[in-house]
Amino acid sequence: MEPLIKKNGSRGLKRKEMTETLSTIPDGKSYTGLFLGNDLKRLERSIIERDGLFKADYKSWQVGSFFQRLYSTTHQRVVGFEGFFRAVHPNGSSMASSAIFADIPNMEDRVQMDRMRLLLHFKNFLAAEIDDRWLLTNLHPRVMLGAKDPDISYLAELLEFTGFPPHQLVIALREHAGNFETVLTRTIDQLKDLGCLVLFDDFRAESANLDRLWRLAPDIVKLDHSLIDNALKSGRAKRMLARLVSLIHASGCLVVMENIETEEEAFLAMRLEADFVQGRYFGNMESRAVQQCAVDWDGAFRNLSSQNERTIFKEVHHHNLEMGQYTNEFMECAWAVSDDVSLEEATARLLNLAGVERVYLLDHQGLQVSENYFSDVTRKRVDLRYKPLWDSYGATWTRRSSFHNAIQNPGVVQISEPYRSNTTLNMCATLSVSLRKGSHTNVLCCDVEWKEGKIF
Numbered sequence: 001m002e003p004l005i006k007k008n009g010s011r012g013l014k015r016k017e018m019t020e021t022l023s024t025i026p027d028g029k030s031y032t033g034l035f036l037g038n039d040l041k042r043l044e045r046s047i048i049e050r051d052g053l054f055k056a057d058y059k060s061w062q063v064g065s066f067f068q069r070l071y072s073t074t075h076q077r078v079v080g081f082e083g084f085f086r087a088v089h090p091n092g093s094s095m096a097s098s099a100i101f102a103d104i105p106n107m108e109d110r111v112q113m114d115r116m117r118l119l120l121h122f123k124n125f126l127a128a129e130i131d132d133r134w135l136l137t138n139l140h141p142r143v144m145l146g147a148k149d150p151d152i153s154y155l156a157e158l159l160e161f162t163g164f165p166p167h168q169l170v171i172a173l174r175e176h177a178g179n180f181e182t183v184l185t186r187t188i189d190q191l192k193d194l195g196c197l198v199l200f201d202d203f204r205a206e207s208a209n210l211d212r213l214w215r216l217a218p219d220i221v222k223l224d225h226s227l228i229d230n231a232l233k234s235g236r237a238k239r240m241l242a243r244l245v246s247l248i249h250a251s252g253c254l255v256v257m258e259n260i261e262t263e264e265e266a267f268l269a270m271r272l273e274a275d276f277v278q279g280r281y282f283g284n285m286e287s288r289a290v291q292q293c294a295v296d297w298d299g300a301f302r303n304l305s306s307q308n309e310r311t312i313f314k315e316v317h318h319h320n321l322e323m324g325q326y327t328n329e330f331m332e333c334a335w336a337v338s339d340d341v342s343l344e345e346a347t348a349r350l351l352n353l354a355g356v357e358r359v360y361l362l363d364h365q366g367l368q369v370s371e372n373y374f375s376d377v378t379r380k381r382v383d384l385r386y387k388p389l390w391d392s393y394g395a396t397w398t399r400r401s402s403f404h405n406a407i408q409n410p411g412v413v414q415i416s417e418p419y420r421s422n423t424t425l426n427m428c429a430t431l432s433v434s435l436r437k438g439s440h441t442n443v444l445c446c447d448v449e450w451k452e453g454k455i456f
Contacts, residue, residue, distance in 0.1 A: 034058060034104070038112050040161045043119055053287055054123045056116055061087040061095065063116065065124040066285040070136065070256070070278045073270050080134030080170065081289045082278065083121040114140040115154060122162045128289040131168070135289075136199065138172040139187070152190050159194065166195030170220065175200040175212060188216055199256070203248075213251040220276075221248050225259035228268060238268075245272050323415045323429060326353060326448055330413060330431050333359065334444045338435045343370050350446065351375040357424050357447045364407070364441040366398030378424060389423055397445075402432040406443045410434045418450040427451075 035046035035056065047054050048062075055064035063085065070080035085097040095103075097117070104110050118137065125135045139152065159166055171191050173184065188198050199220040200213075204227070213221070223244075231238040248255050257269040260279030269277045329350045336346035347359040357378045361370040371393050374382075382390065397403050405414040416430040427450040434443050 034109050034112055035116060038115070040115070040119065040158065043112075043116055046116070047120065047123070052127050054120050054127070056120065058087060058100070058113070061089050063087045063100065063113075063120070064287065065120050066287055067125075067289045068278055068285045069282055069290075070134065070276050071282055072276055073274060078133065079276065080136055081125070081130075082136040083125065084285055085117045085120075111140060115158070118155070118158055119162070122158065122164045124287075125289050126162060126164060130289060131165070133289075134168055134170045134197070135164075136170040136172060138201065152187065152194070155191075156194055167197075170197040170199050172199045172201040172222070173218070175203055175216075175218075175221075181212070181216075185216060188218065200253075210247055210251070213248065213253060217251075218253055220254045220256060222256040222258055223274075225257075228257055228260075228265055228272075231268060231272070232264060238272075242272050245274065249273075323431060323448060326350075326356065326431060326446065327413050329353060330444075330446050331433070333446075334433050334435050337361065337442070337444055338437055340437070344373060347373045355449045357421070357426065357428060357449055359444070359446045360392070362397055362403060362443040362445060364443075366396050366400070366403045366443075368392055368395045368397065369442070372423065382424060386425055389425075392423055400430070402430040402445060403443055406432040406434045407441075410441075421447055423447075 036042040037045075046056050048056060053064065055062045057063075066084045066086050067081040068084060069078045070082060071077065072079045085100065087095040087100050089095075101110050101113065104113060121135065121137050139155070155171075158164070159169070173187065175184075191198050197219040199222055200218045201222050202224045203221050204224040223241075227237075227241050227244070231241045245255050254275040255273075256276040256278065257265075257272075257274040258278055260266050260269060260277050260281045262281060265279070266277060266281050333346045333350045337343060343359070343361055350356055350359060351373060352375070354377075356375050358375070359373045360368055363369045372390065400416070402414060402416040405416075406412075411434065414432045416432070418427050418429045420426070421428045424447070428447040429450045431446040431448065432443055434441055436442075
């Protein structure tokens with residue numbers, strides 16, 4: 001049977017010939033030889049091309065590629081496409097990749113199907129003639145699990161066979177908590193040797209291993225959607241996610257937030273400084289990889305960016321306004337301390353202001369040289385379980401920005417970003433100012449309660 005020569009140099013069979021060649025073993029039994037063969041030339045002969053799209057027959061279904069756009073929040077345009085494997089029935093129903101592989105009981109046939117999956121992704125992506133975007137896809141778990149030596153030779157073979165540029169390929173791996181770090185390390189090394197980028201997929205808070213990030217050094221980390229879902233429900237979860245994104249960036253990785261479905265999620269992803277976003281909010285999956293993003297999405301990103309800038313300005317203004325109400329009384333306290341008034345007496349009026357938690361004095365090296373003077377409200381609600389942390393006399397605050405900024409800007413009140421106090425255990429922001437007390441430089445500090453709901 002002679003194959004038909006298709007455009008772009010691809011091979012394929014007529015649908016009638018193809019159907020006659022395929023196995024028709026009933027459901028529930030082992031499937032062998034899903035396609036014409038396992039080697040790439042035979043797999044390609046099993047592919048059907050129609051209107052520039054490449055698919056293959058599997059039982060009564062057609063399997064093929066669907067693509068979801070990956071947007072850069074900074075560039076505000078499409079920078080890549082994630083390939084998804086789907087089966088479509090003539091009646092219009094569809095089957096996801098996980099269901100396709102679950103439907104195949106034989107492991108060798110699953111591997112064959114996975115080779116077909118990658119081949120279809122590559123051919124459909126190449127057909128779009130995109131040379132400045134990524135293709136994101138994953139590897140079959142068999143490569144990663146239960147093997148002493150991971151083998152990605154079939155990926156190298158596929159890249160050479162199709163002529164797919166390795167630098168446009170992003171391979172997603174699961175950063176799981178199992179004892180497979182050696183296999184993971186070898187796989188990452190092999191992928192990077194091929195010239196591909198590596199992405200850690202479904203990075204979750206409960207199983208995230210930050211230690212692995214700097215050791216294994218993936219290029220991109222995709223955060224599980226549950227993180228942003230929780231962040232929308234809780235100020236604390238939002239703060240934690242902001243810190244997680246910051247830590248991932250510090251490890252040298254870029255961050256993707258997935259499954260974005262609403263404007264609220266899209267806006268929060270931008271506020272949390274995710275590098276990339278994807279999801280139904282930015283469009284449904286398509287059977288073709290399309291290079292240009294729709295014009296309306298250019299405008300949508302501009303709107304989100306403008307909203308982001310307005311919110312940042314509003315939060316900073318609110319932060320300064322909120323803290324500014326304490327500035328006058330705080331400076332009165334600082335002047336009194338400079339005039340050798342005892343700290344206990346100098347802080348009396350300041351500690352009566354609603355929200356003020358404690359006042360304390362540091363020396364020029366950041367060492368606390370006074371006891372903590374707590375407001376009555378703070379004393380009543382401090383948890384007795386943390387009593388060992390109440391007394392911070394002699395503690396060093398040299399690492400705190402409140403100390404450094406005050407020293408570098410003598411006589412000017414500084415307002416810190418909110419943080420969790422390790423004395424009161426509450427979220428607070430610190431007012432600080434450097435002053436002269438006799439011949440010495442000191443820094444007066446005042447912790448003020450901070451309300452939940454802000455991102456810093």
